[in-house]
Every structure is written in structure tokens, then in C-alpha cells.
Amino acid sequence: MIITAIPIKYILKRLTIFIGVFFGALTLNFVLPRLMPGDPAEVVYEDLLKDSGGTLNVTYLHQLESEYGISTTKPIWDQYFTYLNDLFHGNLGISISFYPTPVSKILEEALPWTLFLVISAVTISFFVGNRLGRYAGINRNTGKDLAIDLFSMFMAAFPAFVLAFIMLDVFSVYGKLFPIGGAYSSSVNMGFNIPFIISAMYHAVLPVGTIILTSLGGWVLGMRNNIIPNVNSDYINFSQNLGMKDYQIKSIAYRNALLPNLTGFSMSIGLSVSGVIIEESIFSYPGVGMYMITAIDNLDYPLLQGIFLMVIIAVLVGNLIVDILLGFLDPRIKQEGE
């Protein structure tokens, strides 16, 4: 397909929405801890005070408060601008559970692994799911259709983390086919070399496979429901009468059914991120999900907030890219935007 015109208006609109949602997320991240009843810093301080037998200094409370980013003395607008200023300088505070490592350093190590899992899971699931859905829709009301539908619905219904445990149990603990944890084996050097890439892919098979299995259903059912009206429509009848080959007709119907399904991408990214975060701790995968569980256990709010923010930004950027691609692919949007 030749891209003739760039839908500038559409891209500008998407960018404005992106910036709006971006600031919305930043503000939500700022407001949430301040909305909560009570002061978490005080609670942690009192716990420590009890443990240490009352030998803690009060300055420690102020230090905790500043680390949590909560100040009782400054006005709220001042706090907000300090927060934004810190953010744009990449300063996300210092982690409490990995003291004194800065949060940005932890994220730098963890986020790429999570992104790797999410991107591979979403793309593979998209292609496999749409193909399966196409097959089911074209063979609608046959045994094959029913089998595919029921399988994908059942996988979507199974609790993802239980499936992860079962996979880990069957393939790693008893089957010894895949590693029990980690993102790459300790015998390879990290970097852009073939053994490392192979090892990383080998370690990702189980986590990615689990997420694909649980997220396949949405694509399959969506595609099936989109392609059925297309297959039954007049233009397909017309193409048949023109004497087009079966595979040509199928691919036309498929392409037309794919476009509405693409808009489900934003939802699917969010759901996959949720799945990945839950499953990383099960597969001991060194992504943000594992750090998040640690952060919850230790009430490490700077780390939690940093992860929250970074994941949302990553999801937003992913959505923006998909939306802009959609602008090039969908002729209706292109017409509107030119």
C-alpha cells in the first residue's frame, strides 16, 4: 500500500489527547497519596519507633515524609510544581526497600524486561488470535468454530495466575523443559550477542505463552464477530460473482474486519500489562511486577509510584503509536484528517 497523504489533523488530535491523558496520569499519581486518609509516613514511623524501643529521632519522620513526597508544611501548589520539576529531571525519589538505590535506576533495569514481555505477548496474541478468529468466523456454526470459540472463552475465564502456576509446575518443575525463573541464564554475557538473545527468548517462553493463552480470547471472538457480517455482505457476493478466487475473497473480508478490531488495541495493552505484572512474580522474572510485589510488602511508596507512572507512560506511548499507525491504515480516518 502506498501512503499518499499524512493525516496531519488526525495526528495532531491524537497528540493533544495524549498530552491531556499524560498530565491526567501525572496528576492522579500526585493526588492519590494525598487523598488517602491519614499519613503513611507517620504509620511507618510509629512502627519503626515501636520496634526500636523509642530511640528514633523525629527528624527521621521528616525524612520519611520528604521521601514519600508528602509535606505537611508547604502549600499544595508548591508541592505539585516541585513534583513536576523532579519528574522532568528524572528524579523519582529513593527506594525504601532497596535503600539507597534511586527508583529511576531500578526502573531502568526492570522496565525493558516488562516491555519485552508485553510487546511480544500483545503482537503474537494479536496475530494468532485474529487468524483463529478468521478461521472460526469463516467456518461459522461448524464444529471447528464451536471448538475455537469454547477454547478461547475457557482460557479467558481461567484465572491467569493459577494458569501460570500450573504451567510452571508442569513445564519447569516436573517437565524440566523450561527454566524456573530469571530472564536469561547466568552463563551468557548481557549485550547484543546471539547466545544472550537465544537465552532471553528461551526464558520468556513460559511467561509470554501464559499471557498469550489468556489474552487470545478477546481477539478471537472480536475477529469472529467482525468477519461474519463482512462475509455475508453484498460486496462479497459481488466479488464471488465476478469470479474472484476464494482466498482473495477471504483476505478482503479479513482486512475489512481487522480495522474495527484494531481499536481494541488500547484495551488489550492495558490488560496485557496487568497480566504481565501479576505473572512476573510467579516466574521470578526481573520486571517491574516483581519489584512491585516487594514494594507492596515493604510499603515502598516511591518505588510504587515510580512504577505506576512509568508503566502508564509506556502504555500511553504504545497507544499513541498504534493510533497513528491506524491513521495511516484506515481510509475513513485518512479522509477525515486530510
Next chain:
Amino acid sequence: MSKIQENRSIGNFRGEFVKNKLINSLKKLLKPFGLLLANNKSKAGFVLLMGMIIFSIVGVFYTPYAPDAYLFKKSLGPSSSHLLGTTGYGQDVFSQLLGGAAPTLMVGFSVGILGTLISVFVGVLSGFASKRVNELINGIVNIFLVIPGVLLIMLFGAYFLGLHQNLGYLSTVLILVITGWAFGARTFRSVTLSVAKRDYILSSILVGERKLSIIFRQIIKSIMPVIVSNFFFTAMYGTMGLTFVEYLGVGNLNQVNWGTMLYWAINNEAYLVGEWWWILPPAILISVLMFAFILLNFGMDEIANPALRVFQTKKHRVKA
């Protein structure tokens, strides 16, 4: 005809009239259920869901033993006195399953109902609002659509933990509604926009019908299958969300429901030591419940979208 007979026949007539009225109102009441039974997939889902509801109602009134009492030897296998064995803490697994059914279903249903109400309100409103309001609502919906729900649950849960509290059922439901209403709102917005453009709505406006009346009498009525379908989707999200909340350990783990059962089973590594009777039954029941919701959701989609319906008379499809 004597007077008495006449009176009796009038009485009969009256009785029949009342009876017909009763039957009619009953039919009206059962009409939404008729909608559920119009399709094979939703029929299967309905039967499964009914089974679950009966199971949970039994669980409210009767469990073989107290679900949360540590009465027995630890980690017993299934036997006649303990149908599904005991947990690693010495609780009866079958009693926990029965007793934990009602709270699990309640969370799913409440999230479904509350989430759908909010999304219908927001969606229909934005379908009818001015362009600027519409865009604003769309932006807010997008924010909630993009944020992964688990992240918000974790953040909220961690703050509650910091205050030495955990998420009870009420706060769990609230968080799941906050993270789960946006899917529906987007659907209702686009459906309302397409319905509102149709000619009969325009003529109602021209005749002078009030907007509120149009919304309730025509729009809501015509998008009812979509609303019901969305209810099941949101209820499924609620059930899944409950298991996430409990799995992450931010919920109240002393409550007995299928989510906490999974949490304790997983935390004691029941899957590694071969205590399948502890981990598999709640996992399977949760998936059957979610499966019922998905079937109903999918079946209702087929009803809402006439193009997907199966017609016996005319089938032109591409050969596979």
C-alpha cells in the same frame, strides 16, 4: 340464564381478567430472562450461572463444617467425611467452597451492576451532550481505559496496608468499579451516537418529546441487549479483579471467598506438594463462573448484533 349464573360468569370473567393481567405482568418481569434464553450460548451460560447461584445460596444456609474454623488435621486428602480434604491449616475445603461462593458472586454482581450503571449514564450522556462536553468525557474515559486496573488496585491496596487496613468487600468493589466502568462507557457512547442519528429519534425530537423521555423510552430500550451484555462483561471483570486483589495480598485475607482460598493455597505452595484438592477446586469454580459470564456476554452480543444471528433460510458463506 339465571341471575346467579350470570354473576358467576361475570366473576369468572373478572377472575380471568385478573389472571391475564397477572400473567402479563409476570411475562413482562421475565422478559429480560427471555432475552437471555434466545441463544444457545447464553442459554448454556444461564444454566451455569443459575447452578452457581443455587450453590452459593445453599452455602449461605448450610456448610458441612464452619468454613473458617481450624478444626481438623492438616492437609488431609479427600475422604467421605471431608469431600475435598482439608487445607494446610486444617479447614474443610468443601465447606470453604460452599461458604465462599456467596461473597465471590456478590462482588462480581455488584461490580457488574454499579459499573454498568455508571457507564450507561456516562455513555448515553456523552452521546447526547454538546461536542465540547462529549470530547471532555471521551478524554476522561480514555484515561481510565488506558490505566491498567491492576496497577491502581496495587497502589490503593498499598496505601490501605500502610494505614494498617486492608480492602474489605466494599472497598474492593469500589476500586473494581473505578477501574472497570470505562470499557462500557465507550461502547454505550458509540452505540448511543449511532442510535441518536436515526430518523425515528429525529421525528420524536420534532414532535416535541422531552430529551429525558427519549433517552429512557427509546434509547435505553433499544440498546438494552448491549447493556445486558456489558453487565456480564463487567461482572466477569469484577470476579477476576477480586482474585487479583486477594492474590496480591491487599485484601482482607481472613474473609472466606474463592480468591482468598487461592491466595492461601498458593502461599503454602499447595501446587508443589501435590495438594491439588486445595488449589484446583476454587480455581475451577472461578473459571466456571467467569466462563458463564463470558458465554452470556457473547450470546448477548449475538442478540444485539443481528448480523451475527443464525438464519436457517439463507446462508451464503465462503467455502472453507
